[in-house]
Amino acid sequence: MYLEDLRVGQRFTSGTYLMEESAIKAFASAFDPQPFHLDEAAARASVFGGLAASGWHTAAATMRLLVTGGLPFESGLIGLGGEISWPRPTRPGDTLRVESEILSILPSRSKPNQGIVTVRSITLNQNAEKVQVLTSKILIYKRPQPLTEL
Amino acid sequence: MYLEDLRVGQRFTSGTYLMEESAIKAFASAFDPQPFHLDEAAARASVFGGLAASGWHTAAATMRLLVTGGLPFESGLIGLGGEISWPRPTRPGDTLRVESEILSILPSRSKPNQGIVTVRSITLNQNAEKVQVLTSKILIYKRPQPLTEL
Numbered sequence: 001m002y003l004e005d006l007r008v009g010q011r012f013t014s015g016t017y018l019m020e021e022s023a024i025k026a027f028a029s030a031f032d033p034q035p036f037h038l039d040e041a042a043a044r045a046s047v048f049g050g051l052a053a054s055g056w057h058t059a060a061a062t063m064r065l066l067v068t069g070g071l072p073f074e075s076g077l078i079g080l081g082g083e084i085s086w087p088r089p090t091r092p093g094d095t096l097r098v099e100s101e102i103l104s105i106l107p108s109r110s111k112p113n114q115g116i117v118t119v120r121s122i123t124l125n126q127n128a129e130k131v132q133v134l135t136s137k138i139l140i141y142k143r144p145q146p147l148t149e150l
Numbered sequence: 151m152y153l154e155d156l157r158v159g160q161r162f163t164s165g166t167y168l169m170e171e172s173a174i175k176a177f178a179s180a181f182d183p184q185p186f187h188l189d190e191a192a193a194r195a196s197v198f199g200g201l202a203a204s205g206w207h208t209a210a211a212t213m214r215l216l217v218t219g220g221l222p223f224e225s226g227l228i229g230l231g232g233e234i235s236w237p238r239p240t241r242p243g244d245t246l247r248v249e250s251e252i253l254s255i256l257p258s259r260s261k262p263n264q265g266i267v268t269v270r271s272i273t274l275n276q277n278a279e280k281v282q283v284l285t286s287k288i289l290i291y292k293r294p295q296p297l298t299e300l
Contacts (some may be wrong), residue, residue: 063206
């Protein structure tokens, strides 16, 4: 889909992604080495009450789900920024999916072939509980024109 | 540092983190498999004009810098959410650092031993150019009271 194919209120659903315990610990080890992401006993004693994925791991998994079909934008998913929150933790063994909705579409005034789409992407676990809410601004292009029309 | 040690306007600087090309491609392969994060030629032809790290990789590297001294909160960095933007791409070979500033401190009314701190963390490359601006809400605790005071 290109800019001209989108409309406000359109919804998209991604495939699924399993958050394995080993992957949660590996990600945390590399990027968020805090006890509640790395060690079950420490996690039980923490505010999380058990091992929890780094929020940035949930964000990264969400991006994978969006890029691999969750948001079928032909020109790619080039994010300019957005708002993110984690209403509850992602747990080992959770299977995530992402439901997205187009909130607004803003064609560029200076660059006629592009625009910015605002998308809300809600990441859910297998119990349909929200583990992340991301509202992002994505750069999107119009369908390339065939050369014969030039 | 605990909740009572913080004040609005306080600033913190992290260590540094090298974004290696192999790590950029490995992260993108796992979480953001788009051509401009994986392949130099495709990236040159894209809006990035050359290989660029996934924004989520920049976010993850930023978290590592914050956790490993960039924000020395004794009770850990438990993020509730925030706003993120990527004013320019992170490139292979960039050395990142994070400069943070406390924007607000909100003690909890219902839980006297905790509060929420809003922190702006700016991730800079070796040329002091902003590659990410993150404003996050972090759960923070007061200093644990010695048992002798109970």
